Amino acid sequence: MSETILQVSGLSKSFADNKVLKDISLSLEEGSVMSIIGSSGSGKTTLLRCITGLETADRGTITVAGERVFDSERTQKLTREQKRHYQLLTGLVFQNFNLFPQYSVLKNVTLAKELLLKEQIKQGKAQKDELEEVEKQAKELISSVGLADKLASYPCELSGGQQQRVAIARALILSPKVLCFDEPTSALDPEITGEVLNVISSLASEGRTMLIVTHEMGFAKEVSDTVLFMDSGVIAEEGTPKEVFENPKSERLKSFLNSTLKV
Secondary structure (H helix, E strand, O other): OOOEEEEEEEEEEEEOOEEEEEEEEEEEEOOOEEEEEOOOOOOHHHHHHHHOOOOOOOEEEEEEOOEEEEEOOOOOOOOHHHHHHHHOOEEEEOOOOOOOOOOOHHHHHHHHHHHHHHHHHHOOOOOHHHHHOHHHHHHHHHHHOOOHHHOOOOHHHOOHHHHHHHHHHHHHOOOOOEEEEEOOOOOOOHHHHHHHHHHHHHHHHOOOOEEEEOOOHHHHHHHOOEEEEEEOOEEEEEEOHHHHHHOOOOHHHHHHHHHHHHO
């Protein structure tokens, strides 16, 4: 039986008077894939940003790999080191790649890991030989996403699909417990969307734990173990891909799926 790797309980978030997340609770098992679908403005991205620490929720708790990374009732402030540790438990692949334009593909992938290890070496928490292994690890990851011939290339020399695959390798090198994707194909031309989805599907087949916000309904149906439908800041429906896509219970989900299929 798989262990719960991510537990979100009673999560709420507002921006001024706009309640974006309303008492969200979910759990994700290790090695499984959960897709989150819903209309623009339903709270999907905000939920992902709260889970990965880019936004701070107003209420609730978030537990990753048994560690309470967020608790609105916590009175003691986290140290910088604790925050860094908690953020490393999750990885986020952004819509718009967010690669450093001045660095090569290889440097984009190695940079964060090298900086982290150098800091840990100073603190006596890592060895210098670990730093020497980073480039080798990066090359293996870049090869695994089909870009072994692009190590020295710069982001401006790559297609959108290639840039997104670099971003995936960059997230993987930090070994997150949960890999999160925020609409990973929304910035891509339709003809190159498939190459990114193929990489994510490959990761799913390897048993990576993933949380994916997506507008690609066919992909969500194929790759997911669980699908959440968000509407107006709440989880309106949840189930297996078969349950959600073939037997939707609510009229709201039926309407959303019908509109999506017509596009």
